[in-house]
Each structure stands twice: as C-alpha cells, then as structure tokens.
Amino acid sequence: MSIDAPLTRASFRRLEPITAPKQMPILPARVWTEEEWRRMQLGYRARDMDEKWNVFVEGDSALLHRSWTGHGVYEASFLPVSGGGRQIAAAVVESDPERYRGIGDAYNCMMLELVLSAIVLGERASDLRARLVDLTTRASGKSVLPPGVVEHSALGLRSGA
Numbered sequence: 582m583s584i585d586a587p588l589t590r591a592s593f594r595r596l597e598p599i600t601a602p603k604q605m606p607i608l609p610a611r612v613w614t615e616e617e618w619r620r621m622q623l624g625y626r627a628r629d630m631d632e633k634w635n636v637f638v639e640g641d642s643a644l645l646h647r648s649w650t651g652h653g654v655y656e657a658s659f660l661p662v663s664g665g666g667r668q669i670a671a672a673v674v675e676s677d678p679e680r681y682r683g684i685g686d687a688y689n690c691m692m693l694e695l696v697l698s699a700i701v702l703g704e705r706a707s708d709l710r711a712r713l714v715d716l717t718t719r720a721s722g723k724s725v726l727p728p729g730v731v732e733h734s735a736l737g738l739r740s741g742a
Contacts, residue, residue, distance in 0.1 A: 596651045648737075658670050688717075713736065
C-alpha cells in the first residue's frame with residue numbers, strides 16, 4: 582500500500598460499528614479547508630499502544646474508532662460549504678457506557694474536533710486540549726487533574742508523520 586493511499590475499513594484488523602448511536606446536538610463550528618479534508622481522507626492508524634484512535638473516511642463521513650477495542654465512537658458527516666471547505670453537518674456518538682463514556686454534549690463536540698485536529702491532522706490544538714482538561718476536571722469533581730494524564734487517557738499520543 583502506498584504511503585499516500587487512504588486507509589479504509591479493510592486497513593484495520595478489528596472494527597466494530599457504533600451499537601447505540603446518539604445524534605450529537607452540538608457540532609464543531611470549524612470549517613476545514615479542502616486540503617485538510619484531503620488529509621483527513623487519508624485517515625490515521627494508531628502505531629503503538631500509546632495511541633488511542635483509528636480514523637478513516639467513507640464517502641463524506643469520518644469514522645473514529647478506539648484503537649485497542651475497535652469500538653466505533655464517532656461518525657461525522659461532512660458537507661461542502663459555500664466559499665470552500667467542509668463542515669460537519671451531522672454526527673453520532675456511541676452512547677453505550679460499556680463501550681464509551683463521554684461526559685456530555687460539550688465534551689463529545691470537543692473530542693470529535695480534537696481527534697480530527699490533533700490526531701488526524703497533527704495540529705497542536707492547544708485550545709481544544711485545554712477544554713479537554715477543563716471539562717474532564719469539572720466532571721470529576723476534583724479541583725485539579727494533571728493535564729498530561731487527562732490528555733493521555735482520552736486522546737493518547739500521535740506518532741510522527
């Protein structure tokens with residue numbers, strides 16, 4: 582397989598569909614450029630155990646799966662926007678707590694954007710990372726959680742290109 586060939590469902594050893602899809606009422610407002618969409622279409626495969634996400638695109642939908650379990654977590658449908666680029670028009674999240682434990686609509690919106698931005702595109706995504714820590718800390722009821730632990734637990738790492 583060419584390094585520039587897009588990942589497909591067949592590229593992964595184990596994938597399981599979302600079993601209890603819940604429509605996401607809050608979606609990322611970001612408009613991704615056509616170049617970013619082309620990069621997303623290549624997908625992303627976890628290369629070691631510190632990476633948490635596998636992502637691939639089918640048609641206009643990005644499918645985000647946990648790398649260890651293969652469980653589908655998010656599916657986002659993209660549409661072109663006037664003036665160029667693409668935006669998420671609809672998305673679902675796994676709502677079975679045995680398969681994925683999101684902590685609310687704002688968290689799911691942020692995580693969807695964060696995985697696409699930081700993991701698939703390799704962006705720093707500092708604002709999204711700070712929101713991840715803030716939302717997780719508030720949901721835990723603790724006054725402070727170590728940012729590195731929160732990020733690694735939910736997002737994992739990203740290998741170099």
